[in-house]
Amino acid sequence: MRSKSLSFVAAAALLFTVSCSTVRETRPLAYGGEDGAFTIAPIENILIQRGYTPSCRAREWCKFSQNADVTIHFKVKGTKVVLAVDVSKKLPEAKRAELNDAGMKLGQEIFEEANAKAMASEQAKADAKKAEDARAAQNKPAPSEDKGGGFLGALSSALNSGVSVSGGASGGSGMPSMPSMPTMPSMPTVGGAQSSSGARAGNAGGGSSSGSSSGSSSASCCINKAFYECPSVAAVNKCSGNFMACMSKCGFGGDFSCAEACQKDHPMDPSDCRRDTSRDGTCG
Numbered sequence: 001m002r003s004k005s006l007s008f009v010a011a012a013a014l015l016f017t018v019s020c021s022t023v024r025e026t027r028p029l030a031y032g033g034e035d036g037a038f039t040i041a042p043i044e045n046i047l048i049q050r051g052y053t054p055s056c057r058a059r060e061w062c063k064f065s066q067n068a069d070v071t072i073h074f075k076v077k078g079t080k081v082v083l084a085v086d087v088s089k090k091l092p093e094a095k096r097a098e099l100n101d102a103g104m105k106l107g108q109e110i111f112e113e114a115n116a117k118a119m120a121s122e123q124a125k126a127d128a129k130k131a132e133d134a135r136a137a138q139n140k141p142a143p144s145e146d147k148g149g150g151f152l153g154a155l156s157s158a159l160n161s162g163v164s165v166s167g168g169a170s171g172g173s174g175m176p177s178m179p180s181m182p183t184m185p186s187m188p189t190v191g192g193a194q195s196s197s198g199a200r201a202g203n204a205g206g207g208s209s210s211g212s213s214s215g216s217s218s219a220s221c222c223i224n225k226a227f228y229e230c231p232s233v234a235a236v237n238k239c240s241g242n243f244m245a246c247m248s249k250c251g252f253g254g255d256f257s258c259a260e261a262c263q264k265d266h267p268m269d270p271s272d273c274r275r276d277t278s279r280d281g282t283c284g
Contacts, residue, residue: 020089021088021089021090022086022087022088022089023086023089023096023100024084024086024087025085025100025104026082026084026085027082027083027107027108028077028080028081028083029080029081029082029083029111031079031081031115031118031119032115032119033118033119033122034079034122035079035122036076036077036078036079036081037059037060037076038121038122039076039081039111039114039115039118040056040057040058040059040060040061040062040074041058041059041118041121042113042114042117042118042121043056043110043111043114044056046110046114046117047062047064047110050110052064052065052066053065059076060075060076061073061076062074066106067099068088069087069088069090069091069099070085070086070087070088070100070102071086072084072085072086072103072106072107073085073086074107074110074111081111083104083107083111085100085103085107087099087100087103138274138275139270139271139273140275219232219233220236220273220282221236221239221270222240222282222283222284223239223240223268223270225283226270226275226277226280226283227276227277227279227280227282227283228270228273228274228275228276229273229276229279230270230273230274231273232272234272235273236273238269238270238271238272239268239270239272239273240270243266245266246261246265247259247262250262
């Protein structure tokens, strides 16, 4: 116990000696962004590029020795970074003042360079987050009235969904035809990809395709009256075609397990399509 106490006293004495061996001057520096912690990584990189060997803790502080008598510190304090310069006490007062001024000037210069880099980094991250949120919002289906879950909910989704394919020069049907549902009013028809050879009848289930010699093609999908422009028939299938084709087999027989299976196995996914709010009115 006595040896531990002596060790503690010795350590405290050493710390006191070190802290009293230098004279420190501090200066708060204002960071131009939202979080001063963004400056630490640029400060460390700048110091390394200038040939110094910094000691840093990510997003908290960084320090380096300018020479044997001067140590410069950067410490994050919210939107500010505190610059501190330690100069050895063993030097004459005039020399200490000279080295202190030189250290402050160097620290200020390094901080200003890091400030510009940190602000650019912070802005880039904010822009990336904003773009990501915009893409997520664009691909999110428009909200619709709550129709409940189970069979009725799935049926409501099907009634408010649709696919459309027009134009094209491909020779075959690119997506499954939609069997007709005579007892289901307003059920959208799922069209097949068109052929340049002219109009052709769809599958026996009621799908349709029409001819076009224009050589161009377009495909679209509607989910809850939200319009999506799709780059391919495969994207239309993923958007709502596969779900609707599955739902058409359930009919009005009250087969809840069938509807739930469609929701699970063929969820409507417009992620491969582009949201176009200006054409929502074309969704029936």
